[in-house]
Amino acid sequence: xxxxxxxxxxxxxxxxxxxxxxxxxxxxxxxxxxxxxxxxxxxxxxxxxxxxxxxxxxxxxxxxxxxxxxxxxxxxxxxxxxxxxxxxxxxxxxxxxxxxxxxxxxxxxxxxxxxxxxxx
Amino acid sequence: xxxxxxxxxxxxxxxxxxxxxxxxxxxxxxxxxxxxxxxxxxxxxxxxxxxxxxxxxxxxxxxxxxxxxxxxxxxxxxxxxxxxxxxxxxxxxxxxxxxxxxxxxxx
Numbered sequence: 001x002x003x004x005x006x007x008x009x010x011x012x013x014x015x016x017x018x019x020x021x022x023x024x025x026x027x028x029x030x031x032x033x034x035x036x037x038x039x040x041x042x043x044x045x046x047x048x049x050x051x052x053x054x055x056x057x058x059x060x061x062x063x064x065x066x067x068x069x070x071x072x073x074x075x076x077x078x079x080x081x082x083x084x085x086x087x088x089x090x091x092x093x094x095x096x097x098x099x100x101x102x103x104x105x106x107x108x109x110x111x112x113x114x115x116x117x118x119x120x
Numbered sequence: 121x122x123x124x125x126x127x128x129x130x131x132x133x134x135x136x137x138x139x140x141x142x143x144x145x146x147x148x149x150x151x152x153x154x155x156x157x158x159x160x161x162x163x164x165x166x167x168x169x170x171x172x173x174x175x176x177x178x179x180x181x182x183x184x185x186x187x188x189x190x191x192x193x194x195x196x197x198x199x200x201x202x203x204x205x206x207x208x209x210x211x212x213x214x215x216x217x218x219x220x221x222x223x224x225x226x227x
Contacts, residue, residue, distance in 0.1 A: 037163075047208075047217060047218060050216065059214075061215075102169075105216065106165075106208055107208075108165045110164075111162065
């Protein structure tokens with residue numbers, strides 16, 4: 001069974017950077033696209049970024065474009081999210097998620113999340 | 121920015137049918153996906169590609185789509201189905217979005 005474990009969250013001041021990691025196991029990581037999804041406290045889900053299985057294709061929500069960068073290391077079964085120029089409204093629980101089977105682009109299995117708090 | 125609009129809340133009695141709608145202009149050409157998120161937990165996929173149910177999801181969960189609206193139906197809702205439900209889809213440029221979310225209460 002798939003297991004996704006996020007790490008790297010914490011308390012950071014506005015304007016600073018943070019790098020999130022996601023360790024994957026229980027499935028062939030290199031076969032699947034991956035996603036980052038966030039949820040601000042008491043709010044709904046927001047798709048943040050996604051990356052294809054071979055890193056050729058990357059996508060970002062408008063709210064993070066130009067500030068966040070997604071990457072992966074298939075040899076280490078790991079997904080990353082580099083977050084720069086952080087703002088108060090980036091405060092959220094950040095989930096790593098595996099893409100579903102087939103041709104569709106959608107998260108199907110999620111980790112438990114890592115909390116990022118941006119505040120002065 | 122593209123919007124997938126859901127009713128904020130829905131309340132049904134146990135055993136009744138709950139229908140959650142998701143409205144979006146690109147839905148005639150894009151699949152809808154549905155997630156259940158119980159309090160304090162990570163979301164769980166309950167419907168993919170409009171109508172398909174992942175393994176392990178009870179048969180009382182079903183999906184449909186017509187025109188600009190997708191619908192998640194919970195037939196014979198149970199107290200354990202109380203959760204927030206989110207649709208997910210893409211716009212005409214394949215940018216990805218979640219719906220606004222619907223809080224379902226079963227009591």
